Every structure is written in structure tokens, then in C-alpha cells.
Amino acid sequence: MAGKSEDDFWNTSSSSGFNFDDDEEMTEAFTESVFNSPAEESNVVPIFSIISKNCLDLVLDDIKSVNEYVSPPVEEVIKKMFNGQKYSLEVYKRFDEKLLLLDSALDAMDGNIILKVSNNEFVILFLKSTLKYNIFIHQLSKRKLAAKYYSNYLIVTNKLQELTDFYMATGNIGNMKQLFYLIGRDITCKETRRSRLEQFIKEHLPANKLDHDDKKELFENVHLLHWQTIRKQTEANSVIEQLAVWCKREWETKPNSVAPLMDFKERFKIDDFTFEWTAMNVMASMQLWPQLYAMFIKPNWLTKKDSLKTVMNPEVFVYGLSRHKPPKDVLEVYLHYITDSDRSLNLALKLNCHKFVIQYYINQRDRLALISYKEKLSAQTEEYFLVEHALQSPDKKWKN
Numbered sequence: 001m002a003g004k005s006e007d008d009f010w011n012t013s014s015s016s017g018f019n020f021d022d023d024e025e026m027t028e029a030f031t032e033s034v035f036n037s038p039a040e041e042s043n044v045v046p047i048f049s050i051i052s053k054n055c056l057d058l059v060l061d062d063i064k065s066v067n068e069y070v071s072p073p074v075e076e077v078i079k080k081m082f083n084g085q086k087y088s089l090e091v092y093k094r095f096d097e098k099l100l101l102l103d104s105a106l107d108a109m110d111g112n113i114i115l116k117v118s119n120n121e122f123v124i125l126f127l128k129s130t131l132k133y134n135i136f137i138h139q140l141s142k143r144k145l146a147a148k149y150y151s152n153y154l155i156v157t158n159k160l161q162e163l164t165d166f167y168m169a170t171g172n173i174g175n176m177k178q179l180f181y182l183i184g185r186d187i188t189c190k191e192t193r194r195s196r197l198e199q200f201i202k203e204h205l206p207a208n209k210l211d212h213d214d215k216k217e218l219f220e221n222v223h224l225l226h227w228q229t230i231r232k233q234t235e236a237n238s239v240i241e242q243l244a245v246w247c248k249r250e251w252e253t254k255p256n257s258v259a260p261l262m263d264f265k266e267r268f269k270i271d272d273f274t275f276e277w278t279a280m281n282v283m284a285s286m287q288l289w290p291q292l293y294a295m296f297i298k299p300n301w302l303t304k305k306d307s308l309k310t311v312m313n314p315e316v317f318v319y320g321l322s323r324h325k326p327p328k329d330v331l332e333v334y335l336h337y338i339t340d341s342d343r344s345l346n347l348a349l350k351l352n353c354h355k356f357v358i359q360y361y362i363n364q365r366d367r368l369a370l371i372s373y374k375e376k377l378s379a380q381t382e383e384y385f386l387v388e389h390a391l392q393s394p395d396k397k398w399k400n
């Protein structure tokens with residue numbers, strides 16, 4: 001046959017076959033021609049000539065959706081905190097998520113959760129570590145409860161300088177008085193404490209807006225420390241406490257001494273009520289009944305009778321005295337100086353001052369009330385026989 005047979009067609013080829021031995025030479029030639037040829041500039045092919053912009057955006061969005069982590073609902077981590085389970089706050093990256101986390105912790109209104117928001121590993125300090133400080137402060141200043149617990153955290157951890165900065169930044173000027181006492185709480189040496197507190201006043205009081213009474217209190221406290229340092233007094237931490245200590249120390253050796261205590265009163269501008277209340281309680285605790293009488297019972301030139309001289313309400317005086325469990329006859333002395341007889345009777349009933357009550361009913365010629373009261377008394381007691389004698393006396397003229 002003139003033409004090639006069918007088998008010759010499949011078994012022959014006009015082109016040379018593929019040779020794997022030639023692959024390396026071809027690769028080297030291609031690489032040299034495309035990347036390493038010094039004679040020709042490489043041609044940068046625009047990506048949009050290969051794929052359209054819309055298709056590229058779809059591909060990138062798809063990749064982003066695969067790699068993007070969706071943070072769990074805030075309610076889940078709050079529940080885990082409540083139940084003591086493991087949790088992580090690091091998954092919350094966005095600003096709005098962090099604020100939602102804080103607000104959810106506060107809205108829980110559970111003591112454990114609220115306490116946790118101010119601990120080292122929990123919400124508030126997580127926000128502090130992940131937000132700019134000025135933004136952190138601004139957000140806390142808008143949430144009073146959060147600011148309260150953060151300040152408590154700073155107090156517990158003794159970060160007083162940071163607490164000072166926090167109060168100043170959030171405008172909590174009124175709390176600067178609290179800082180005054182916190183600074184000196186761990187300093188046992190009175191002179192060192194006074195020096196530190198004077199420095200605090202010098203640095204902070206001129207710049208803030210503490211009211212007059214608060215400033216007066218702070219200056220008096222420093223003045224007290226100076227007074228204590230000179231006299232080597234270390235027991236008291238306030239003017240009133242020092243007054244009580246000073247009264248007790250003075251009266252232990254000189255029970256009738258008054259002048260040094262009045263000097264202390266004037267020096268520290270102690271009001272009459274506070275001074276008298278303190279003195280009465282100290283005397284009662286020491287059972288100085290004659291001295292107590294001498295201090296508070298004075299003759300009244302108008303009525304020519306003795307009267308209770310005190311700025312305290314007489315009922316308050318007697319009730320305060322009763323807390324020290326004095327003898328009943330001591331209480332009855334002062335019950336007589338309550339001018340309202342009904343009120344004095346009611347107080348005597350509450351304090352079980354039987355003789356005072358019995359005498360009141362006798363004076364009122366109230367036989368029925370006396371009989372009724374007799375039933376409350378123990379038999380064969382002095383008070384019981386007093387009632388018996390009054391009821392059997394032929395000289396009594398009863399109204400009922």
C-alpha cells in the first residue's frame with residue numbers, strides 16, 4: 001500500500017516523544033529566561049488580567065469568613081464566672097464587646113460577680129490592660145458602681161498613689177479625705193505619720209474642693225498627732241478617742257480633775273455635747289458616781305433646787321448611763337430630773353427601776369396600778385415589801 005498502515009500510524013510519530021531526562025534542562029532554561037535574563041526586563045502581569053476584582057473580593061471574603069473567630073455571647077462568660085467555671089476574656093477584642101462585658105457584670109447585681117469585676121483576673125482590670133488609660137478612666141467615671149469597686153481594689157492592694165490619681169481623674173474630690181486616713185493607717189510612728197499627712201495636705205488640699213468641715217477635720221488630726229508626739233500618747237486615733245483616753249488616765253490618779261480636760265476641749269474645739277457624752281461614759285465605766293453627780297448636778301438659782309446641767313436631753317443622759325449597768329438607785333437619781341413625768345415613768349419601766357415606779361404610783365394615789373405592778377415583783381424583796389407597806393398604810397388616801 002502506498003499509504004501507511006493503521007498500525008504504522010499509532011507506532012510512529014513525526015514529533016519526538018517526551019523525555020524526562022530533558023526536564024531539568026528545560027526548567028533551567030525557563031527559569032533563566034524569565035527571572036535571570038539580564039538582557040530582558042521581567043514583565044509584571046496585572047492580577048486583574050487573571051481574575052476580576054469582584055471574583056477576588058469574593059475569594060478574600062471567603063478566606064476571612066473561614067479565619068474569623070466569633071466571640072461567645074457575653075452572658076456565657078458571666079454565667080461561667082458565677083458558677084466558678086473556666087473562662088477567658090481575651091476573646092473579646094472589640095471596644096463595644098468590652099463595654100458590654102463590664103455592663104453585664106454590673107447588671108448581674110450579684111455580690112460574687114461584682115466582687116470579681118475588681119479582682120486581678122477579671123473584668124475591670126481586663127479593660128484597664130486592653131484600653132488606653134484615659135478611655136478606661138472615662139468609662140469607669142460613667143459607671144459609679146464600677147468606680148467604687150475599682151477604688152476598693154486599689155485600697156485592698158494598697159495602691160494609694162494610683163487611687164489618688166484615680167480620684168483626681170474622675171472628680172471624686174470628696175474621697176480625698178478617705179485617702180488622708182488610708183495613708184497613715186499602717187504607720188505606727190506618730191511623728192512619721194504626722195509628717196506624711198502634712199505632706200499630703202500640702203500636695204492635695206490646695207487643689208481640691210473639700211468642704212470646710214472636712215478640711216478642719218484633717219488639720220485637727222495632724223494637730224492631734226503633734227500633741228500626742230509631745231506627750232508620748234499612742235493609744236488613740238481620733239480626737240474623741242483621745243479625749244476618752246485622756247479622761248480615764250487623768251481620773252485614775254485624780255478623780256476630781258477637770259482643768260486639763262477642759263484645756264483639751266478648748267484646744268481641739270470639741271463641742272459641749274461630745275465632751276459631756278464622753279465624760280459621762282468614762283465616769284460611768286469607772287463607776288465614779290460621786291464625781292458624775294458633782295459634774296452634772298448643779299443648783300438652780302431660780303428654783304432653789306438642784307437640776308441636771310447638761311446640753312444632752314435628760315432621757316438620752318439616763319439611757320446612756322444605763323448602758324454601764326449602774327446601781328438602780330443611781331439611775332433613779334437622774335430619772336427625777338426628767339421633767340415630763342410620763343416619760344420618766346416609761347423609761348423607769350424599761351430600766352426596771354422598781355422603786356421609782358412604786359413611788360410614782362404612790363404619789364399618784366393609784367392603788368390599782370400599784371396592785372398590778374406588785375404582781376411583777378419577786379416575793380420577799382425590798383420592793384415587794386415597799387408595795388405591801390404602802391397598800392396597808394391607813395394614812396394613804398387612794399383615788400381608786
